[in-house]
Amino acid sequence: MVGRRETEEFTRAKSGEPAYVRIAGELRSRIDDGELTPGTPLPAERDLSVELGVSRMTLRRALGVLENEGRVHRDATRGTFVSEPRVRLRLGSFSQEIARAGGNPGAELLWAEERPADETVAAGLGIPAGSPVYALRRVRRSNDEPLAVETTYYRADLVPGLLDGDLAGSLWDELRARFDLIIARTSAELEVVVLDADDARRLGTRRAAGGLQLTRRTFLAAGDCFEFAVDLYRADRVSLIIDRAVDAE
Amino acid sequence: MVGRRETEEFTRAKSGEPAYVRIAGELRSRIDDGELTPGTPLPAERDLSVELGVSRMTLRRALGVLENEGRVHRDATRGTFVSEPRVRLRLGSFSQEIARAGGNPGAELLWAEERPADETVAAGLGIPAGSPVYALRRVRRSNDEPLAVETTYYRADLVPGLLDGDLAGSLWDELRARFDLIIARTSAELEVVVLDADDARRLGTRRAAGGLQLTRRTFLAAGDCFEFAVDLYRADRVSLIIDRAVDAE
DNA sequence: AAGTGGTCTAGACCACGGG
């Protein structure tokens, strides 16, 4: 016996809904009902597939849906676990927002260097290609859980010696304190991307998972753009709060 | 012979990278190189899997990655096609943004009615549950391509008779013109969600695809919230532009 | 009737990590 035939009774039971959708719904209910609480491990895939009457491939597809929703996360050698609710972050200062949400913010510096701006960075900052910029990449965490990878570029002429300071905290605070900068506005482009293997590893998730990518520019009151950044958030763990004034039309 | 053994030569060729990642990269290159241009149909899955030396299941997984990236889209009975680039929308007026991007904006009204506010809507608008609200749902399009589903709620006492007017265009324009409202600011929460079957159908994409969900409130200069809305964008077709002033700290 | 993508199966091998 092969294919649909064996599962026909289940599939038909809910008007042609695919088995993986039905299975995902079944597991989602167990989470919502509190039968499975955050941190709880699910049964092993091989066991669960038998219990639910589908093949392992089909069960995995259902688990993939829940993983994309951020309701479960997987560990290749330990199992599949129910996830904590998403962290809600207001656009702005990461450190401040994590603290406000009751978390313990962290910033791990991956690298930092001075270099000439390539085409992309130069266009972002509005300077000629080859101009000196400070570049740095940090992993931002809440309670040690990685939530974002930030890659940031600064005009070296506007913030000389930036890299000699403390790069483990809020950079905007550092900039305001050391250089008397007045930060006036930001412009960001937000899109959903598919994580590559490197970023997935840095964020502690799996390759091909969803990411929220924020490509942003920050401007001084004088109008100059001093910061260009690409922030990559875990789409399954974060929601972003955006407060804006509306132009008077 | 079964499983990994037959494909070992390919997998090993790029240091353990899974076949579906390699295949996705191969097809992505063909698109970037202009070998496959927007609108072009890809070969049928059964043919392409033979050409690339993988099983159809593995090829489909690679195509799923490209679909999530918004680089291809599928039609169950016609085939798989290379997609147009994403539409970039500034947060604010949908109609205005589509026009600016060179598209032809459209709004299809799905339904509109007056009803008492449920708990969620009442909390969103900051009014007692049961207060009368206008509720409406529209599909927003650019050149007939559905990009978003908007479900919007208004305080009936602030915009009496709203539903008698033109609901096919910019509602903010309508509100400003008919009721002399001064729209001051918006607050939105953005998250990535998995589309259910209904929303996927409305957006012309497949179930379990990614969606950008914007839950937002709009406030008058006087401070009242007059609009509560849940906007659902196609994550593979849209990127959002966010311009903000930075609080003076 | 023929073609497309969508779903599903049963079983295999892999890498990895904790007893």
Add this chain to the structure above:
DNA sequence: CCGTGGTCTAGACCACTTC
């Protein structure tokens, strides 16, 4: 060693559209 999730296969049936 053994259990976990991750990957992959070969082939099947389905719904739907187009010819």
